[in-house]
Amino acid sequence: MSETTEQAIRAEAIELLLREKGLVSEAQIDGIIQQYNARTGPLNGAYLVARAWADAAFKAALLQDGTRAMEPFNFSGGEVQKLVVKENTPQTHNLVVCTLCSCYPWAVLGLPPRWYKDPAYRSRVVKEPRKVLGEFGVNLPDSSLVKVWDSSAEIRYMVLPQRPSGSEGMSEAELAELVTRDSMIGVELLD
Amino acid sequence: MDGIHDFGGASGYGPVVRESHEPAFHERWEAGVFTMVNALMAADICHNVDQFRHAVERINSQAYLEHGYYGRWLGGLENLLIEAAILSQKDIEEKVSSLGGNNVALIAAQPAASPDVFSDAVLRASGPGAFRKIVSSASFRSGDWVKTLDGIVPGHTRLPAYARGKKGQIVESHAAWVYPDSNAHGLGEQPQHLYTVAFSGAQLWGDEAEPDTFTHLDLFEPYLVAFSDE
Numbered sequence: 001m002s003e004t005t006e007q008a009i010r011a012e013a014i015e016l017l018l019r020e021k022g023l024v025s026e027a028q029i030d031g032i033i034q035q036y037n038a039r040t041g042p043l044n045g046a047y048l049v050a051r052a053w054a055d056a057a058f059k060a061a062l063l064q065d066g067t068r069a070m071e072p073f074n075f076s077g078g079e080v081q082k083l084v085v086k087e088n089t090p091q092t093h094n095l096v097v098c099t100l101c102s103c104y105p106w107a108v109l110g111l112p113p114r115w116y117k118d119p120a121y122r123s124r125v126v127k128e129p130r131k132v133l134g135e136f137g138v139n140l141p142d143s144s145l146v147k148v149w150d151s152s153a154e155i156r157y158m159v160l161p162q163r164p165s166g167s168e169g170m171s172e173a174e175l176a177e178l179v180t181r182d183s184m185i186g187v188e189l190l191d
Numbered sequence: 192m193d194g195i196h197d198f199g200g201a202s203g204y205g206p207v208v209r210e211s212h213e214p215a216f217h218e219r220w221e222a223g224v225f226t227m228v229n230a231l232m233a234a235d236i237c238h239n240v241d242q243f244r245h246a247v248e249r250i251n252s253q254a255y256l257e258h259g260y261y262g263r264w265l266g267g268l269e270n271l272l273i274e275a276a277i278l279s280q281k282d283i284e285e286k287v288s289s290l291g292g293n294n295v296a297l298i299a300a301q302p303a304a305s306p307d308v309f310s311d312a313v314l315r316a317s318g319p320g321a322f323r324k325i326v327s328s329a330s331f332r333s334g335d336w337v338k339t340l341d342g343i344v345p346g347h348t349r350l351p352a353y354a355r356g357k358k359g360q361i362v363e364s365h366a367a368w369v370y371p372d373s374n375a376h377g378l379g380e381q382p383q384h385l386y387t388v389a390f391s392g393a394q395l396w397g398d399e400a401e402p403d404t405f406t407h408l409d410l411f412e413p414y415l416v417a418f419s420d421e
Contacts, residue, residue, distance in 0.1 A: 005292075006292055006293070006296040006297075007220065007258060007261075007262050007265060008218060008219075008220040009287055009290050009291065009292030010265060010269075010283070010287055010292060010298070011220035011221075011223050011224050011261075011265050012220060012223070012290060013283055013286035013287045013289075013290055013292070014227065014265075014268065014269065014272065014278070014283060014286075015220075015223045015227060016286060016290075017278055017282055017283065017286055018227055018230070018272075018277075018278075021277070023227075023230055023231070023234055023236075023277075024226060024227050024230040028226050028230065029219070029222050029223050029226045032222050032225060032226045032229075033215070033216060033219070033222045036215035036216065036222075037214065037215050037216075079320070081320050081321060081322055082322070082365065099197070099198050099199035099351050099353070100196060100197060100198075100199075100244075100349060100351055101196065101244055101247065102260060110215065111215050111216075113209070113210070113213050114208075114210060114213065114259070114260065115207050115208060115209045115210070117259075117260040118204075118207070118208070119198050119201070119204040119256060120204040120205050120206060120207045120208065121207045122198040122199070123198040123199065123200065123201040123202070123204050124202075124204065124207070126199045126200060126353065126395070126406045127199075127200045127353075127392075127395070127396055127399070127400075127401075128401055129401065129404055130401045130404065131401070132207060135206060135207060136207070142402065142403075143403075144403070145403050145404075145405070146401070146403060146404045146405070147389075147404075147405050147406075147407065148404070148405065148406040148407065149406075149407050150199065150351070150406055150407065150408050151409065152349045152350070152351065152408045152409045152410065153321075153349055153365075153368060153371075153385055153409035153410075153411070154320075154321040154322075154368060154369075155365060155385075155387075155409050
């Protein structure tokens with residue numbers, strides 16, 4: 001039997017025992033699956049980015065105090081107590097990691113992808129961020145500064161990517177469609 | 192705790208492997224584990240997020256590498272359930288067998304004999320959130336140079352090994368937050384001032400550093416001592 005199957009059985013065993021004790025229900029689990037598949041995801045962060053690109057005052061507010069700027073959006077799922085947003089520019093490239101566990105701004109980006117939680121990214125990106133970025137297809141000029149944010153406390157980080165060329169005149173909804181999860185982690189440039 | 196989870200700067204884990212169109216949960220059991228952990232928090236059986244993170248750090252290190260994120264959570268969950276005497280090892284093994292599984296495969300959980308191996312404190316729930324108001328004023332401010340503590344940490348900590356005994360500069364102050372190093376062990380919230388500290392690549396990695404790179408960490412005041420070149 002594969003490891004995954006053994007884990008699936010063990011998880012099911014514990015779930016059945018906790019259901020007998022009334023500590024968890026099938027409905028709760030179904031609700032979680034639905035919530036994270038449908039409502040909580042990188043789209044929330046994309047709204048913030050699109051608004052920031054379209055509205056200079058909002059961008060300034062988002063960079064000044066991300067927590068307050070996201071409040072009116074009422075994003076559900078995954079508490080973010082303090083959101084800090086870092087702006088990527090032609091001179092400075094920001095990217096986010098959590099080397100100790102896998103902290104990630106759930107409320108704005110949903111649940112993290114596997115690679116974000118795996119040992120390779122967590123071990124390497126603090127030591128060789130340029131090389132890791134290169135593997136993601138992000139080749140930065142030597143003149144640029146690279147800033148890695150290792151989320152070691154309860155503050156959560158999100159990257160405001162550079163606005164892609166050719167997006168002038170687009171509506172906020174159209175802009176939001178250009179924004180990817182990876183660009184908000186800081187491992188993709190939008191073009 | 193110095194353990195397998197503290198990955199920063201380690202080598203040998205290969206390239207970053209990505210997956211396109213990844214779902215939030217790959218299999219139902221992953222969502223089950225996610226939900227159970229949240230339910231334990233809500234039911235005040237797992238008392239706080241720091242205690243849970245530490246429970247995950249204490250799983251079998253081979254399983255930590257091989258079982259994936261929700262496999263790690265499963266191990267942390269099982270540690271806590273057994274340590275809190277909500278379930279027994281025997282309950283779980285019997286149920287696993289009844290479902291056709293075996294109990295000889297690599298198991299992530301390594302429950303401790305007592306609810307906390309480092310503390311006799313009665314584990315208490317932490318209040319909501321982690322931001323706290325405290326009376327003491329911050330010892331550092333933006334621009335200050337600091338050095339991080341060095342050495343091995345026996346219990347839970349959020350000072351990664353790669354950033355110990357290193358010089359950095361405070362770039363932002365965040366007021367006071369629950370101190371994970373005590374809260375994880377039932378020793379109370381003991382809120383501490385928190386700072387974002389910037390470390391140059393050269394400071395962290397010496398000659399191996401890539402040029403013009405900085406790593407920032409959010410570090411609690413007890414991890415830091417004032418430092419000046421004079």
